[in-house]
Amino acid sequence: MTVSTQDSTPRRRFGGGFKLKLFAYALVAPVVLLILGLVAYPFFFAIWVSFTDMVIGSTGNFIGFKNFEYLAGTATFWAAIRNTIVIVLVSDVLKLVIGLGLALLVHQNLPGRGIFRSFLMLPWAMPAFVAFLTWRVLYQPIGGGINLILNQTGLYAGTVDWLGTRTTAMASVIIASVWRGFPFWFISILAALQSVPKELYEAAIVDGANTWQRFWNVTIPSILPVIIVTTLLSSIWTANGFEHVWLLTAGGPSDATMVFPVLAYFGMQTQRIGEAAAVSVYMLPVLAILVIFATSLMMRREE
Amino acid sequence: MTKSFDTQKPAGWSRRRVLKTAASGLALAAASSFPMPALAQGKKLTYWGGLIFSDDANKLLTDTINAWGAANGVATEVVMINQNETTQKVSAAVSSNTMPDALDMGLGLARLLARQSQFSDVGDLYKKIGDAQGGWFAGPDTASDLTADGGIARVGIPFGVNGNLLLRRKDLLEPAGFTEAPKTWDELVTQAEAINKAPVSGLGLALSNVGDANLQVAVLQSFGGRIADDAGKKVTIDSPETRLWLTWLKNAWDKGLFSPGNTTWDGAGDNQAYLSGQAGFIANTGSVGIAARKDDPELFESSAFSPLPGGPKGIISPIDVQLRAITKASPVQDEAKALLEHLSSPEFMNAYFNVAIYGPVLTNQEKLQAFDGTNTILVGLLGLAKNGTAPAYPDVNNAAFADFGSNFLIPKLAQRVVVDGWDFDKAIAEAQTQGQAIYDKY
Numbered sequence: 001m002t003v004s005t006q007d008s009t010p011r012r013r014f015g016g017g018f019k020l021k022l023f024a025y026a027l028v029a030p031v032v033l034l035i036l037g038l039v040a041y042p043f044f045f046a047i048w049v050s051f052t053d054m055v056i057g058s059t060g061n062f063i064g065f066k067n068f069e070y071l072a073g074t075a076t077f078w079a080a081i082r083n084t085i086v087i088v089l090v091s092d093v094l095k096l097v098i099g100l101g102l103a104l105l106v107h108q109n110l111p112g113r114g115i116f117r118s119f120l121m122l123p124w125a126m127p128a129f130v131a132f133l134t135w136r137v138l139y140q141p142i143g144g145g146i147n148l149i150l151n152q153t154g155l156y157a158g159t160v161d162w163l164g165t166r167t168t169a170m171a172s173v174i175i176a177s178v179w180r181g182f183p184f185w186f187i188s189i190l191a192a193l194q195s196v197p198k199e200l201y202e203a204a205i206v207d208g209a210n211t212w213q214r215f216w217n218v219t220i221p222s223i224l225p226v227i228i229v230t231t232l233l234s235s236i237w238t239a240n241g242f243e244h245v246w247l248l249t250a251g252g253p254s255d256a257t258m259v260f261p262v263l264a265y266f267g268m269q270t271q272r273i274g275e276a277a278a279v280s281v282y283m284l285p286v287l288a289i290l291v292i293f294a295t296s297l298m299m300r301r302e303e
Numbered sequence: 304m305t306k307s308f309d310t311q312k313p314a315g316w317s318r319r320r321v322l323k324t325a326a327s328g329l330a331l332a333a334a335s336s337f338p339m340p341a342l343a344q345g346k347k348l349t350y351w352g353g354l355i356f357s358d359d360a361n362k363l364l365t366d367t368i369n370a371w372g373a374a375n376g377v378a379t380e381v382v383m384i385n386q387n388e389t390t391q392k393v394s395a396a397v398s399s400n401t402m403p404d405a406l407d408m409g410l411g412l413a414r415l416l417a418r419q420s421q422f423s424d425v426g427d428l429y430k431k432i433g434d435a436q437g438g439w440f441a442g443p444d445t446a447s448d449l450t451a452d453g454g455i456a457r458v459g460i461p462f463g464v465n466g467n468l469l470l471r472r473k474d475l476l477e478p479a480g481f482t483e484a485p486k487t488w489d490e491l492v493t494q495a496e497a498i499n500k501a502p503v504s505g506l507g508l509a510l511s512n513v514g515d516a517n518l519q520v521a522v523l524q525s526f527g528g529r530i531a532d533d534a535g536k537k538v539t540i541d542s543p544e545t546r547l548w549l550t551w552l553k554n555a556w557d558k559g560l561f562s563p564g565n566t567t568w569d570g571a572g573d574n575q576a577y578l579s580g581q582a583g584f585i586a587n588t589g590s591v592g593i594a595a596r597k598d599d600p601e602l603f604e605s606s607a608f609s610p611l612p613g614g615p616k617g618i619i620s621p622i623d624v625q626l627r628a629i630t631k632a633s634p635v636q637d638e639a640k641a642l643l644e645h646l647s648s649p650e651f652m653n654a655y656f657n658v659a660i661y662g663p664v665l666t667n668q669e670k671l672q673a674f675d676g677t678n679t680i681l682v683g684l685l686g687l688a689k690n691g692t693a694p695a696y697p698d699v700n701n702a703a704f705a706d707f708g709s710n711f712l713i714p715k716l717a718q719r720v721v722v723d724g725w726d727f728d729k730a731i732a733e734a735q736t737q738g739q740a741i742y743d744k745y
Contacts, residue, residue: 141563
């Protein structure tokens with residue numbers, strides 16, 4: 001009887017645990033399959049394609065690193081690297097300054113700040129293609145809003161080809177990109193500001209800290225994690241961003257505003273799928289580092 | 304104790320039942336991915352038409368196909384695809400095996416897909432239509448022979464010729480003493496200079512990374528330049544003739560004749576510049592004329608069409624041929640052929656030419672009312688059908704040339720000189736290297 005009990009108990013425990021595990025796996029299996037199908041397969045397929053000479057309608061042949069070598073041998077590729085870095089860095093700095101400044105302003109007890117806050121979100125709420133086509137119209141050399149303002153106010157009598165000259169094209173793209181993207185920074189930083197405990201400020205005042213010292217020693221350290229995560233997310237989106245460059249300049253004039261996503265699109269447009277995939281794969285390591293860093297920071301904050 | 308445990312279970316849902324249900328769901332999902340038996344479906348024909356700059360033409364094509372379907376017991380679905388997006392849509396469709404039964408396309412895409420054996424052989428239908436309508440014009444006949452690309456000569460039925468015409472503002476040019484169209488590129492610059500006064504720019508020619516800017520390939524060739532040698536293998540951009548063309552271009556640029564913004568124009572840039580009265584000359588397929596005739600009759604009356612000017616080596620005015628093809632995988636081959644034959648009928652084509660922007664492909668079409676001389680755009684397109692040069696001529700029209708054009712290397716060469724201020728040697732060296740890298744892939 002005793003033996004029987006000793007024999008049956010572990011077996012039942014093992015069997016029950018195994019069934020429970022199986023049941024758990026069965027429950028998560030559809031989600032895992034979905035993720036594999038929608039994320040992992042396209043991801044690894046794109047990497048595979050980048051090593052082939054695939055064009056429309058053919059599976060392509062394995063050609064090793066030829067696509068990568070070809071790209072690295074073109075001036076446009078290096079221009080895309082340079083421009084992507086410039087757009088990401090300059091946009092992030094400007095968005096940070098504008099977003100932080102406006103968040104600090106709206107965080108004050110000002111009359112009508114609710115309306116002002118909603119108003120500031122408008123660029124973010126507007127569809128990207130509408131926003132950038134509007135900017136394109138504003139930048140038109142003849143009849144464009146910006147030149148009209150310059151001419152009417154007497155600030156400048158000539159015609160500036162904002163998007164058509166190398167000296168102004170990149171700045172014009174960045175301004176439009178910052179205009180569309182700063183509300184995300186603004187709302188993220190504002191949310192962080194609202195979560196800073198008042199006691200910290202009160203303690204700092206008791207310690208004799210002036211406004212600047214409170215901002216530098218209380219506000220900034222409190223919202224820094226949010227700023228870092230926002231910077232990482234914004235960098236990923238800007239580096240991956242397509243509409244702002246495509247709709248404004250399509251990478252031109254010459255390659256003055258060429259960025260990776262547009263370069264990849266040219267590859268797709270010209271049916272050279274292998275080459276287009278290689279452009280994306282070139283971006284992968286940098287973006288992967290940013291994604292992993294941002295994800296780990298966000299998870300740490302949640303904990 | 305056991306009873307107590309049982310009462311805690313959700314009523315009616317045991318673990319086993321959940322697993323069974325999940326398994327059944329997966330099995331059903333897997334089963335539903337298999338095609339249903341054909342006999343359960345009626346005959347349906349999907350057609351992808353090329354959306355052009357004429358609503359009337361797009362509607363006429365759609366209505367005609369649907370009416371044909373209704374009369375012949377075939378359910379039809381017509382999807383009009385923006386011609387700038389045909390390549391992307393077709394790429395996705397080929398990859399996902401969702402190609403339509405028949406579609407419109409240009410020669411470049413047809414050549415590429417013919418190499419992948421995507422189309423049915425329509426040689427018999429091509430001959431039948433040609434025999435019934437006086438034969439095909441030599442240009443479209445030669446250009447649409449794709450034997451070298453997949454082994455089948457006729458994978459599509461030509462239905463229209465297009466290419467660039469020169470469109471000019473005669474209301475500005477005639478007071479300046481220019482009553483005739485410019486015959487050479489140098490004359491073009493002279494005339495453009497005479498009317499180049501803000502807000503009008505003399506030359507509304509794109510120099511950006513779009514297909515319109517590949518007009519400069521034809522200009523380069525008319526100056527004697529070539530993209531590659533006669534074998535179509537070795538790139539020959541680095542030549543005195545290329546420098547001659549660049550000299551002409553730089554001279555016009557330095558005079559401020561080009562429309563501002565033309566180095567970043569999209570495909571509609573020249574259209575918008577002309578239609579807004581900001582360009583004296585543009586090279587266009589005729590779509591601008593159609594739009595002007597409809598929306599700005601005064602501008603249309605003030606405009607004139609002529610062939611492209613020539614260079615020291617003559618006129619290079621390449622034609623493109625629009626084709627209607629049937630996909631090999633289509634289950635309605637006979638119906639699709641019947642539709643293509645119907646769409647080649649003189650009645651439909653006369654109506655279509657009247658509202659579209661294509662020149663004729665069959666010799667009898669010259670006698671159609673559409674080409675009686677009253678429509679100046681169609682007169683220009685008829686001239687193009689008869690006298691236009693073969694695609695790529697004098698270069699070899701191979702896949703490398705198409706890839707070269709898709710990379711906009713000649714517009715980029717122009718941009719290096721006029722935007723970046725590179726000297727000719729440096730800019731040419733870059734184009735030569737990049738061009739050879741493209742040709743080496745084939």
